[in-house]
Amino acid sequence: MERTTHTLLVGDQATEFATQLGFKEEDLHSDKSRDLYKQWKQKNCQPNYWKNVVPDPKQSCGPYKPKPFPPNRNKQELSEDSYKGIGSDNHDTIGMVVVDSKGNVAGGTSTNGLNHKIPGRVGDSPIAGAGSYVDNDVGGAAATGDGDVMMRFLPSFHAVMMMKSGASPTIAAGDAIKSIIRFYPDFVGAVLAVNIEGAHGAACHGIEKFPYSIRSTDYSDVTVLEVPCM
Known part of the structure; x- marks a missing residue:
C-alpha cells in the first residue's frame, strides 16, 4: 500500500509557507476580545490559572513567584488541579x-x-x-x-x-x-x-x-x- 510522507513546518517556516499560499498575516483581536481583556484586568485578573505562586493568584495579577512545592501530594490533592469551570461558553x-x-x-x-x-x-x-x-x-x-x-x-x-x-x-x-x-x-x-x-x-x-x-x-x-x- 502506498504511503504518504508528511512534513511538519513550525515558526518562521510555517509563516513563510502560508504566505506563499496566499494567506496574509493579520491581527485576530476583535473589539469584543479587547473589552473582555480590559474587564478581566479590572477584576484583578480573575479568573486565572496560576497555582503554587505568590502573591495569591485569586486576588492579584502578579507578577508571581514560585512558592515552595509540597513534598507529598495525594490523589485528592491532584484531583483539585482540574479546572471545574469548563463549559460550552469558554472552551472550544x-x-x-x-x-x-x-x-x-x-x-x-x-x-x-x-x-x-x-x-x-x-x-x-x-x-x-x-x-x-x-x-x-x-x-x-x-x-x-x-x-x-x-x-x-x-x-x-x-x-x-x-x-x-x-x-x-x-x-x-x-x-x-x-x-x-x-x-x-x-x-x-x-x-x-x-x-x-x-x-x-x-x-x-x-x-x-x-x-x-x-x-x-x-x-x-x-x-x-x-x-x-x-
Whole structure:
C-alpha cells in the first residue's frame, strides 16, 4: 500500500509557507476580545490559572513567584488541579481523524483553549499523543478536555496503542480515559478513536454525554452520534 510522507513546518517556516499560499498575516483581536481583556484586568485578573505562586493568584495579577512545592501530594490533592469551570461558553476544541481511500490516516487538533490562559502556556493540542495521534497501520485518535492533565497521560497515543493490540476503538478510548481518572477523578474530557477499517468509538468523563460527528460510506451525510460518559 502506498504511503504518504508528511512534513511538519513550525515558526518562521510555517509563516513563510502560508504566505506563499496566499494567506496574509493579520491581527485576530476583535473589539469584543479587547473589552473582555480590559474587564478581566479590572477584576484583578480573575479568573486565572496560576497555582503554587505568590502573591495569591485569586486576588492579584502578579507578577508571581514560585512558592515552595509540597513534598507529598495525594490523589485528592491532584484531583483539585482540574479546572471545574469548563463549559460550552469558554472552551472550544476541534479534533479530527481521517482515513482516506488509500488507507492513509491523518489527524489533528485545534483549540481556542480556555479564556485567560497563562502567557506562553503550551496546551495538549500540539503535543503528539496528547491532542491527537495516528498510526497508518492502526488508525488514529483525538482528545479534548483538561489539557494540562491530558499532557501527562497522552490519551490519544494510549488509544492508538490499545487498538494496535487488538482493542476496538470504543474499548481503546475507554481505557485511555480510565488511565486518567484513576489519578484525576474529577477529570473532564473525552477521547475519540478510529481504526483503519473505519470502525469508530469514543469515551468521556465528567459530563453527561459526548457528541461526535462521523462521515463515511455508512452514512449519506455527516451524522452526529452521542456516547454516555463514565
